[in-house]
Amino acid sequence: MALWLVSVLVVWTSVLGLTQCCPEPCTCSDKYTHQFADCAYKDLLLLPVGLPSNVTTLSLSANKIKHLEAKSFINVTQVTSLWLAHNEIVTIERNTLAPLVQLRNLDLSYNKIINFPWEDLAKLTVLQLLKMNNNEMINLPKDAFSTLKDLRSLRINNNKFTTIVQGTFSSLSSMSHLQIYNNPFTCSCNLEWLRDWISESKISVPEQDSIVCEAPEHLKGALVTKIPKLDCRAPTVSITYQPKLDNTELYEGFMVILNCEIKGNPNPKPEVSWEVVNGGNQKFTFNLPSVVNEQSDLPVNDKTTNGRFLVFQNGTLIIPRMSKKEDGNYSCSAVNDLGRADSTVKVVVAGTKKQAINSMLDTTSGKIRPSGGSKNGVEDDQERHQLAQV
Ligand SMILES: *[C@@H]1O[C@H](CO)[C@@H](O)[C@H](O)[C@H]1NC(C)=O
Ligand SMILES: *[C@@H]1O[C@H](CO)[C@@H](O)[C@H](O)[C@H]1NC(C)=O
Ligand SMILES: *[C@@H]1O[C@H](CO)[C@@H](O)[C@H](O)[C@H]1NC(C)=O
Ligand SMILES: *[C@@H]1O[C@H](CO)[C@@H](O)[C@H](O)[C@H]1NC(C)=O
Secondary structure, three states, rough: OOHHHHHHHHHHHHHHHHHHHHOOOOEEEOOOOOOEEOOOOOOOOOOOOOOOOOOEEEEOOOOOOEEOOOOOOOOOOOOOEEOOOOOOOOOOOOOOOOOOOOEEEEEEHHHHHOOOOHHOOOOOOOEEEEOOOOOOOOOOOOOOOOOOOHHHHHHHHOOOOOOOOOOOOOOOOOEEEEEOOOOOEOOOOHEEEHHHHHOOOOOOOHHHHHEEEOOHHHHOOOOOHHHOOOOEEEEEEEEEEEEEOOOOOOOOOOOEEEEEEOOOOOOOOOOEEEEEEEHHHEEEEEOOOOOOOOOOOOOOHHHHOOEEEEEEEEOOOEEOOOOOOHOOOEEEEEEEOOOEEEEEEEEEOOOOOOOOOOOOOOOOOOOOOOOOOOEEEEEEEEEEEEEOHH
């Protein structure tokens, strides 16, 4: 008789098993229309398997979970609240969170997340509360929150974000609360928008005394809301050259001097480089050092190219002995946070002095040729300025 009872019980639970059982060591309860699975404070290393398929609130807080594998929530897609705070999560694979399309509250705070699968977040379009604070995240893509129209509260404080791209919060039309304090912000031109945005926004941004600059050195500790107005400018570039074309034709053996001039006092200091493209598609890139050593007037380029080009830290490029091999496009470019500019001159040798062959390539760019009507020599080919896409 007793045996019979036991077997009935086993059959009974396995019939309902798929939906109703509650995995060890969780406790499950039904309240109104909510199915609550409480698995908090259980020293769990992994997600429990066999959760009720209609669970709506899943608490896994304060466990020891390190990894969330793709599709681990594939059978519990009705979850609206997922609590995962105070675990040891380092990685969340792609497609872990994406199936949880009903999610309204997600708490991943107090973990060790470095890389977050932002593409998954984009699928959680009804999310209202997102807590990612106290993790180790470094990169925040500009479109991270672009689909979260219902998001009201976002907490990304206490991470390792060094910057927040302008526009990151602009889609968050329902947001009323934003925590970004205690991140090691680099207060460069790229972050200047945030100072103005915080003061103008209607969103509550608490703990502004802890929204501070970590870099650059001279702004370390300064409040982001008080960073001085930075004079941020994109670089402009022009190339001057010798010999001047008006007076001299360019023959083999001549020395050509090209000076790359950065104008307009750009800030931050741009990175400058020369690029040479010779006929035969030989390409050389010479990066100028960002820190100038006042003492040195030696070329900065590699010895192997010294015979043909001498590049100096002040932006001068010298072609010691012009020959057909050095015919080509010489471009100087300068890039900073705000933009990039470059300027190109075409250098073409006329031949040996006796031949004086006109070998200048025609340009179709419609630029005015240097005066004198000569077709050889150095010609301003193009000068471009474009704002960097950030
Ligand atoms: C969840 O499923 C179980 C078993 O089918 C059922 O008893 C319970 O009422 C359901 N809960 C909700 C909130 O739908
Ligand atoms: C989801 O359910 C299927 C079918 O019951 C099962 O085979 C699978 O292991 C479950 N996956 C997870 C992650 O629970
Ligand atoms: C130099 O630039 C011009 C115009 O941009 C181009 O037509 C020409 O092929 C370039 N020359 C070399 C050697 O790359
Ligand atoms: C840059 O430095 C080199 C080497 O010291 C010098 O020959 C050249 O004239 C300098 N260029 C300018 C524009 O001052």
